[in-house]
Amino acid sequence: MAAPRILRLMYRNMVVNIDPGTLIILIGLPALYLVFFGYGFQSLASASSGTSYLSYLAPGIMGFQSVMAGTVGGGLLWADRRWGMLAQLLVGPFTRLEYLLGIMFTSVIFGLAGAFVMMLGAYALLGGFHLTAYGLSVMYGTILLGSIFFGSLMLFISALVKSNNAYNSIQILVLFVVNFASTVFYPFSSSLPVPIQILFRINPLTYVADAVRGGFLGNLTAFDVEEVGVLAVETLVFLFLATRAYMRSNVSYE
Amino acid sequence: MYQLQPIGQTSEKVSEAVVVAQDVRHSYDGKSFALDGVGFEIRKGEVFGLLGKNGAGKSTLIKVMTTLVRPTSGKLTVLGLDPVHEGQKVRDRIGVVQQAESFDFTSVQGNLDVYGILWGVPKGERVRRREDLIKRFDLEPIRKQRSFDLSGGQKRRVQVAREMMHDMDILFLDEPTVGLDVIMRRELLDSIRNEVRRGLTVVFTTHNLEEADYLCDRIAVIDKGKIIALDTVANLKRLYGGKKTIEVTVAAGSSPNFYSKLKEKLEPEASVKAEGASAVLLSSDTKQTLQTLLELSKEEGVQLEWLNVRQNTLEDVFIDSISRPH
Incomplete structure (x- = not known):
């Protein structure tokens, strides 16, 4: 008996994505952030706060995997439109919605798997840590939500843009702003310029990083939980927008 | 030996219509019609050719029949189903080789395998079909190469072979021989003929008249979105x-x-x-x-x-x- 159609699509999405180049970007880049930033800023941060910067950064990088997962989703749709596979799949035994769900679930798997690998890396670098079941469920639940959010965001972009250059440029810009205007690498500070403070506050990656960090360090606050709630609402909105844009988009560029 | 198996079995008469179009129109911009009142029937087990210049409406007609584009008006059934409201059921029973190339970022063998998985072909059958198609379409020397590195003709062969990984009742081929050399073109047309002998219905677009003459039982000449001639090759010549x-x-x-x-x-x-x-x-x-x-x-x-x-x-x-x- 054949596997359900969405599972077949997910399998295909993973098979065509698991090549050395993609894995280096997905796992290697966050791992490099963890090692270089972790050790590079360790002395600086420890001198000022007395806590381990690696402990601060590791959960941030785990949350950052949800952004990388989003790039997988957007990249898949973009490549399938660019190389004709979207049109080919849609004259096959799949509906548009199944195709979309296949991409979304694939993004989530990449996000969760990537975060798990980063957690193992952090374990090795920190020499061990203790996590509670509650903390773990908050961490991975938030990364799941974040993966859907950033998957939706990148799907929205890839459904609208019409050239490879535009897609790559927008993706680089979004990645930069989302990463560095968030609490992944450093905490929010009122000394930041106001526009950057606003970006920090509305950036969903801040909510992801804060909640994952709270679960990781065992100091979840009511504010972290509120942030997860806001993230859930934003995710729903962007999921709706992405679905709408994708359903209306051309399947190819003929 | 690999055999393509029509899903709907063969109790029906050979002349049964599997596609019926009545006054089908399609407009991309709401002003002009890419299809302008097209009507025809395609019978089970025949090779039906759509012949026309570039931009005549052949590919749009294929897209409408394969559920990729909704007709603006008119009545269309494919295998007795309405492509607009029963698109999934139609797609479950057709195969489509589109004019544009389409590949996954993997090897030739990988493309065949993944496609078989997407269509839910069981593993043993999938491997058997893959090996048979690699042999029949002369893909052995390139089976490990990435599809995007192939020449135009090789890509076309892989695309057609890939579509044969699954069962179907109708195969739609949108200019499948573009980029093929003379020998490969003839081999491809012969392999399509073999599938037709096994009961497959083929809808085939081309602007190559020799191909249409060689392969098709009936031909519709399409121009500016209208069918301007439709008959057997012999009757058209006589007409x-x-x-x-x-x-x-x-x-x-x-x-x-x-x-x-x-x-x-x-x-x-x-x-x-x-x-x-x-x-x-x-x-x-x-x-x-x-x-x-x-x-x-x-x-x-x-x-x-x-x-x-x-x-x-x-x-x-x-x-x-x-x-x-x-």
Whole structure:
């Protein structure tokens, strides 16, 4: 008996994505952030706060995997439109919605798997840590939500843009702003310029990083939980927008 | 041995219609029609050719039949199903080789495997089909190569072979031989013929008239979104004849208006396609046409350098049919 159609699509999405180049970007880049930033800023941060910067950064990088997962989703749709596979799949035994769900679930798997690998890396670098079941469920639940959010965001972009250059440029810009205007690498500070403070506050990656960090360090606050709630609402909105844009988009560029 | 298995089995008559189109229209911009009132039937087990120039509407018609594009109006059934409201059921039973190339970023073998998985072909059967297709389509030397690194002809072969990984009742081929060399083209057409012998219905678009003549049972000539001729190849040739084709070349530097004067003197149904010093004449009254031609050349002092009378080919039919006002 054949596997359900969405599972077949997910399998295909993973098979065509698991090549050395993609894995280096997905796992290697966050791992490099963890090692270089972790050790590079360790002395600086420890001198000022007395806590381990690696402990601060590791959960941030785990949350950052949800952004990388989003790039997988957007990249898949973009490549399938660019190389004709979207049109080919849609004259096959799949509906548009199944195709979309296949991409979304694939993004989530990449996000969760990537975060798990980063957690193992952090374990090795920190020499061990203790996590509670509650903390773990908050961490991975938030990364799941974040993966859907950033998957939706990148799907929205890839459904609208019409050239490879535009897609790559927008993706680089979004990645930069989302990463560095968030609490992944450093905490929010009122000394930041106001526009950057606003970006920090509305950036969903801040909510992801804060909640994952709270679960990781065992100091979840009511504010972290509120942030997860806001993230859930934003995710729903962007999921709706992405679905709408994708359903209306051309399947190819003929 | 791999056998493509039609999903709907063979108790139906050979002449049963598997596609029925009535007054189908499609507009991309809401102003002009890419399909303008198309009507036809495709019968089970036949090779149905859609013949037309680039931009005539062939690919749009394929897209409408394969559920990729909704018809703006008209009635269409594919395998007795409505492609608009029962698209999934239609797609479960058809195979489509599109005009544009489409590949996953993996090897030739990987593309066949992944496609088989997408169609839910069980593992043992999938491997058997893959190996058979690699052999039949001569893909062994390139099986480990990435699909995007292949030549145009190799890509086309892989695309057609990939579609054969799954069962279907109708195979839609949108210009499948583009980029293939002569030998590979003939092999591909022969392999399609073999599948037809096993009960598969094939819808085939081309602007290559030799291919259409070689492969198709019936042909619809499509131009500006309308079907302007539809019949068997033999009947089409008969319909546009007893006409015969007269090829004529006059001496260089002869009267520049010679062919237009000739057209005026011929029967209204005759056509004259002139290009420089040469022309192709289509006429049902060959004897009268030749007589007129010879008399006019004498009157005008034009020397005939080449004159040939032959039976119509499909190319003559095609050129003649799209040249007429419709």
